[in-house]
Amino acid sequence: MAFEYEYPRAALTVDCVVFGIDEGDLKLMLIQRKLPPFKGKWALAGGFVRVDETTENAALRELEEETGLKNVFLEQLYTFSAIDRDPRERVVSVAYYALVRLSDHEVSAASDAQDAAWFEIDEHPKLAFDHQGIVDLAHERLKNTLRYRPIGFELLPERFTLSQLQHLYEVILDTTLDKRNFRRRVLKTGLVIETGEVQKDVAHRAAQLFSFDKELYQKLKKEGFNFEV
Amino acid sequence: MAFEYEYPRAALTVDCVVFGIDEGDLKLMLIQRKLPPFKGKWALAGGFVRVDETTENAALRELEEETGLKNVFLEQLYTFSAIDRDPRERVVSVAYYALVRLSDHEVSAASDAQDAAWFEIDEHPKLAFDHQGIVDLAHERLKNTLRYRPIGFELLPERFTLSQLQHLYEVILDTTLDKRNFRRRVLKTGLVIETGEVQKDVAHRAAQLFSFDKELYQKLKKEGFNFEV
DNA sequence: TAAGGATAGTGTAGATTATACACTGAGTCA
DNA sequence: TGACTCAGTGTATAATCTACACTATCCTTA
Numbered sequence: 001m002a003f004e005y006e007y008p009r010a011a012l013t014v015d016c017v018v019f020g021i022d023e024g025d026l027k028l029m030l031i032q033r034k035l036p037p038f039k040g041k042w043a044l045a046g047g048f049v050r051v052d053e054t055t056e057n058a059a060l061r062e063l064e065e066e067t068g069l070k071n072v073f074l075e076q077l078y079t080f081s082a083i084d085r086d087p088r089e090r091v092v093s094v095a096y097y098a099l100v101r102l103s104d105h106e107v108s109a110a111s112d113a114q115d116a117a118w119f120e121i122d123e124h125p126k127l128a129f130d131h132q133g134i135v136d137l138a139h140e141r142l143k144n145t146l147r148y149r150p151i152g153f154e155l156l157p158e159r160f161t162l163s164q165l166q167h168l169y170e171v172i173l174d175t176t177l178d179k180r181n182f183r184r185r186v187l188k189t190g191l192v193i194e195t196g197e198v199q200k201d202v203a204h205r206a207a208q209l210f211s212f213d214k215e216l217y218q219k220l221k222k223e224g225f226n227f228e229v
Numbered sequence: 230m231a232f233e234y235e236y237p238r239a240a241l242t243v244d245c246v247v248f249g250i251d252e253g254d255l256k257l258m259l260i261q262r263k264l265p266p267f268k269g270k271w272a273l274a275g276g277f278v279r280v281d282e283t284t285e286n287a288a289l290r291e292l293e294e295e296t297g298l299k300n301v302f303l304e305q306l307y308t309f310s311a312i313d314r315d316p317r318e319r320v321v322s323v324a325y326y327a328l329v330r331l332s333d334h335e336v337s338a339a340s341d342a343q344d345a346a347w348f349e350i351d352e353h354p355k356l357a358f359d360h361q362g363i364v365d366l367a368h369e370r371l372k373n374t375l376r377y378r379p380i381g382f383e384l385l386p387e388r389f390t391l392s393q394l395q396h397l398y399e400v401i402l403d404t405t406l407d408k409r410n411f412r413r414r415v416l417k418t419g420l421v422i423e424t425g426e427v428q429k430d431v432a433h434r435a436a437q438l439f440s441f442d443k444e445l446y447q448k449l450k451k452e453g454f455n456f457e458v
Numbered sequence: 459t460a461a462g463g464a465t466a467g468t469g470t471a472g473a474t475t476a477t478a479c480a481c482t483g484a485g486t487c488a
Numbered sequence: 489t490g491a492c493t494c495a496g497t498g499t500a501t502a503a504t505c506t507a508c509a510c511t512a513t514c515c516t517t518a
Contacts, residue, residue, distance in 0.1 A: 012321060094321075433464040435466080
């Protein structure tokens with residue numbers, strides 16, 4: 001069944017704000033555009049949505065095509081629809097954001113992108129389109145989400161030290177935290193478990209390695225994370 | 230400048246979940262569809278986005294056309310893109326939600342809608358398309374937002390009693406609250422101010438009427454509402 | 459006009475949680 | 489072996505949350 005008359009169609013795209021953590025530093029994945037407009041400029045990974053895929057699938061597909069990133073957990077951020085946000089014609093874009101461990105994700109430019117690379121969150125080239133606004137909103141959302149949910153765990157290596165976790169929080173929230181209070185609160189959630197192992201090859205006292213209780217995480221997720229870290 | 234080749238175009242719509250408060254009861258605005266598909270069924274107000282308007286403007290326009298509601302504060306909820314969510318063809322929809330005072334908003338069916346009316350939030354007809362899912366998500370979002378921000382004030386008459394405000398919170402959160410603790414917390418925010426007036430024509434002791442400090446609200450809004458009510 | 463019904467309005471004690479704060483321990487390296 | 493680096497730990501105070509029950513005021517109606 002088709003429409004009785006033709007409605008206007010919008011060009012629909014997706015954009016992906018991918019945050020990465022590298023030893024506790026917050027990075028941002030960008031691609032260099034191979035085609036006009038903004039050819040050669042850095043931008044968010046993304047592209048057009050096909051008629052036989054959801055926006056989320058489009059985001060996953062574009063992310064893999066342009067950066068090589070796979071199996072990324074994407075969360076929908078916002079839909080941008082300013083009339084002149086694309087110089088070519090009217091383009092509406094659904095933005096997603098994601099958090100990945102940098103160590104798990106080597107990146108490789110492909111297809112539509114000349115290059116793909118990680119940048120420091122506060123020190124990256126000027127972005128094409130309205131992408132800076134999208135990044136800012138994603139960063140805000142990330143901060144707010146971190147305050148209410150234990151998302152930090154998804155960003156660290158399988159085994160991590162509590163100092164690494166704290167550093168992660170400090171970087172994302174752009175603040176400093178009290179070490180004792182932080183540890184107390186984190187341990188109280190029960191989401192981190194001692195592995196009995198310690199760091200190796202560090203030039204100081206080796207810290208204990210913890211891992212993340214994924215089962216408990218899933219359980220708490222269902223209940224809506226009614227606590228803070 | 231046009232695209233070098235034709236990208237697929239998606240039919241893009243908006244849907245509006247409008248919550249209303251009537252003496253502290255939470256209602257939902259629905260329209261009865263005049264056209265197929267789902268002709269005669271109840272659904273969210275909404276419709277197609279034109280190429281010369283943002284999704285937000287489309288939502289405002291459709292809301293006014295279909296229900297007569299004007300000057301509503303809409304907040305973007307989520308973009309739905311399941312492939313078969315519309316039986317006609319691929320339609321992506323950007324959903325918005327809003328909160329209005331029922332007393333301010335008489336509704337009137339118009340144009341695309343046969344009828345428009347308020348329903349109890351937990352007692353409304355089966356909805357067309359995937360609209361029930363949209364309503365559920367909006368209700369969840371509403372609850373979460375209420376926990377972190379003083380949105381309740383926008384929903385009551387200019388002058389309201391603290392019991393009305395509490396009732397509102399209880400209805401939205403679907404819980405009961407302790408009267409003394411609630412009052413203490415609300416007053417501590419400084420967002421409600423005594424008007425010196427009291428209720429009239431009530432069959433019991435008249436309650437004091439409060440109003441809402443809009444200036445302070447704007448100020449706190451800029452700072453990100455780092456408190457709870 | 460007195461009694462009853464309805465909602466308004468108020469305080470406190472105890473438990474829990476948040477915050478501020480500084481030193482010792484263990485390992486590496488020169 | 490001394491210096492450096494980060495790991496790891498406890499407590500006291502303040503702030504906040506929670507649970508809880510009675511009196512006050514106004515209207516209604518018998």
